[in-house]
Amino acid sequence: xxxxxxxxxxxxxxxxxxxxxxxxxxxxxxxxxxxxxxxxxxxxxxxxxxxxxxxxxxxxxxxxxxxxxxxxxxxxxxxxxxxxxxxxxxxxxxxxxxxxxxxxxxxxxxxxxxxxxxxxxxxxxxxxxxxxxxxxxxxxxxxxxxxxxxxxxxxxxxxxxxxxxxxxxxxxxxxxxxxxxxxxxxxxxxxxxxxxxxxxxxxxxxxxxxxxxxxxxxxxxxxxxxxxxxxxxxxxxxxxxxxxxxxxxxxxxxxxxxxxxxxxxxxxxxxxxxxxxxxxxxxxxxxxxxxxxxxxxxxxxxxxxxxxxxxxxxxxxxxxxxxxxxxxxxxxxxxxxxxxxxxxxxxxxxxxxxxxxxxxxxxxxxxxxxxxxxxxxxxxxxxxxxxxxxxxxxxxxxxxxxxxxxxxxxxxxxxxxxxxxxxxxxxxxxxxxxxxxxxxxxxxxxxxxxxxxxxxxxxxxxxxxxxxxxxxxxxxxxxxxxxxxxxxxxxxxxxxxxxxxxxxxxxxxxxxxxxxxxxxxxxxxxxxxxxxxxxxxxxxxxxxxxxxxxxxxxxxxxxxxxxxxxxxxxxxxxxxxxxxxxxxxxx
Numbered sequence: 001x002x003x004x005x006x007x008x009x010x011x012x013x014x015x016x017x018x019x020x021x022x023x024x025x026x027x028x029x030x031x032x033x034x035x036x037x038x039x040x041x042x043x044x045x046x047x048x049x050x051x052x053x054x055x056x057x058x059x060x061x062x063x064x065x066x067x068x069x070x071x072x073x074x075x076x077x078x079x080x081x082x083x084x085x086x087x088x089x090x091x092x093x094x095x096x097x098x099x100x101x102x103x104x105x106x107x108x109x110x111x112x113x114x115x116x117x118x119x120x121x122x123x124x125x126x127x128x129x130x131x132x133x134x135x136x137x138x139x140x141x142x143x144x145x146x147x148x149x150x151x152x153x154x155x156x157x158x159x160x161x162x163x164x165x166x167x168x169x170x171x172x173x174x175x176x177x178x179x180x181x182x183x184x185x186x187x188x189x190x191x192x193x194x195x196x197x198x199x200x201x202x203x204x205x206x207x208x209x210x211x212x213x214x215x216x217x218x219x220x221x222x223x224x225x226x227x228x229x230x231x232x233x234x235x236x237x238x239x240x241x242x243x244x245x246x247x248x249x250x251x252x253x254x255x256x257x258x259x260x261x262x263x264x265x266x267x268x269x270x271x272x273x274x275x276x277x278x279x280x281x282x283x284x285x286x287x288x289x290x291x292x293x294x295x296x297x298x299x300x301x302x303x304x305x306x307x308x309x310x311x312x313x314x315x316x317x318x319x320x321x322x323x324x325x326x327x328x329x330x331x332x333x334x335x336x337x338x339x340x341x342x343x344x345x346x347x348x349x350x351x352x353x354x355x356x357x358x359x360x361x362x363x364x365x366x367x368x369x370x371x372x373x374x375x376x377x378x379x380x381x382x383x384x385x386x387x388x389x390x391x392x393x394x395x396x397x398x399x400x401x402x403x404x405x406x407x408x409x410x411x412x413x414x415x416x417x418x419x420x421x422x423x424x425x426x427x428x429x430x431x432x433x434x435x436x437x438x439x440x441x442x443x444x445x446x447x448x449x450x451x452x453x454x455x456x457x458x459x460x461x462x463x464x465x466x467x468x469x470x471x472x473x474x475x476x477x478x479x480x481x482x483x484x485x486x487x488x489x490x491x492x493x494x495x496x497x498x499x500x501x502x503x504x505x506x507x508x509x510x511x512x513x514x515x516x517x518x519x520x521x522x523x524x525x526x527x528x529x530x531x532x533x534x535x536x537x538x539x540x541x542x543x544x545x546x547x548x549x550x551x552x553x554x555x556x557x558x559x560x561x562x563x564x565x566x567x568x569x570x571x572x573x574x575x576x577x578x579x580x581x582x583x584x585x586x587x
Contacts, residue, residue, distance in 0.1 A: 089119055541558075
């Protein structure tokens with residue numbers, strides 16, 4: 001378990017602060033993560049990687065010459081927010097565009113995609129690439145759904161080495177695509193991991209058994225087998241990966257491969273070496289020539305006891321990129337020339353990150369009636385934060401059944417930040433719409449993860465519909481909820497029946513619309529819709545997940561409601577209480 005921490009909610013930020021203080025030769029802190037201590041050479045593409053905390057050396061430990069130009073770092077097992085990613089990318093940009101790279105998880109795909117759009121609006125050419133190397137998480141015909149695990153390293157490195165050669169953005173993207181298409185990983189685990197402040201691991205493996213096909217977020221494995229010897233583990237890892245070669249590799253004999261044997265946190269280096277000795281022998285017997293193998297902790301999952309094997313099938317171009325030198329806090333290879341002239345080392349800065357250079361405009365002017373209605377909005381957001389705080393542990397437990405157990409802490413960070421931003425905007429005279437949009441931006445930024453992106457969208461959609469010009473009526477609130485429902489489906493790609501918050505949001509929006517169409521006042525209409533939300537959330541226990549991190553563990557989640565659906569239902573009921581307490585602030 002994780003023994004040394006202060007406030008669990010501050011763990012990721014404090015870890016990053018200490019990391020930056022210990023590695024000032026390589027990195028400097030910026031809002032949202034770290035960038036290289038030396039400026040990106042003018043005209044060089046910047047490769048910005050990122051993901052949640054809990055995977056060190058990924059992602060911050062891979063920033064330095066020959067590898068990433070910057071890393072955006074989220075909360076424990078939660079993707080960084082679009083705002084964090086944008087801030088790191090702006091700091092790393094050298095004038096030739098940015099490639100954003102991350103593992104293929106729903107929250108990362110959402111936030112990095114949104115960041116690329118915002119960077120484009122800033123005039124920065126930004127592309128995205130998701131690493132999808134874990135063969136246990138989807139079949140070869142659905143490889144785009146695969147998770148990104150330790151294959152992050154060879155794929156990040158290929159793109160970064162191409163950038164270091166001075167290639168243009170299109171060719172750097174092509175290097176990432178080529179490496180991604182030729183990289184496969186497979187993992188096993190002997191115990192789950194325990195998040196800071198938790199008293200039990202996210203999953204357990206029975207004694208003398210192992211989980212097969214694990215992720216890197218404490219998700220349970222896809223199957224279970226007897227505990228192997230080191231040689232049996234090597235046979236399973238190598239045999240599984242040799243069964244699925246890239247389309248343009250006719251067979252293993254005569255091929256050259258980059259090999260990464262990765263420890264997930266509690267398997268020690270000596271154990272890894274015992275396994276690797278057999279991995280090397282088996283690959284040799286298959287006729288594979290191993291190039292620059294890496295054995296050690298490269299992409300971890302806190303204190304999970306597990307090991308994964310990654311093979312990247314090299315061609316001449318990929319081999320050159322894999323063998324290129326690199327110098328980062330956690331990964332070094334070969335020897336780099338002295339820094340080129342013109343890439344002056346930045347002056348040593350205090351360890352505290354620089355603040356983002358984005359000015360905070362005061363709230364736009366608002367009508368008195370809208371400012372009055374903002375009191376109800378603020379009361380509703382207070383109620384949301386209170387109900388999330390009361391149920392955070394329960395939400396985490398529900399989420400851990402098939403997911404990674406972070407829904408409670410993510411919702412807590414998001415709702416608390418939203419309440420704070422709303423109070424600040426309200427104090428400065430903002431109308432109801434602006435109070436909601438500021439709250440949505442703060443929620444997405446502090447929570448990260450899929451739920452952060454989606455809740456940010458819910459509040460922004462409501463804020464846009466309510467506006468700041470007059471007192472919102474029931475019809476406008478109902479329209480805003482319908483807009484939020486459509487925006488969440490568009491952004492997350494889920495539909496009713498996929499076992500997500502959409503299974504509650506759509507019927508809630510429909511019930512609210514039907515009740516207001518009958519002429520019911522807002523509080524009564526909301527009450528009726530909140531009852532629908534509670535019923536539909538409970539009904540998700542009968543569904544199998546088809547989206548997100550729970551999808552590979554569908555059967556495990558039968559009988560348990562979806563955490564996101566359950567939290568949304570709790571929130572709709574809490575907001576009804578705020579509407580009853582403020583009957584004159586809305587019609």
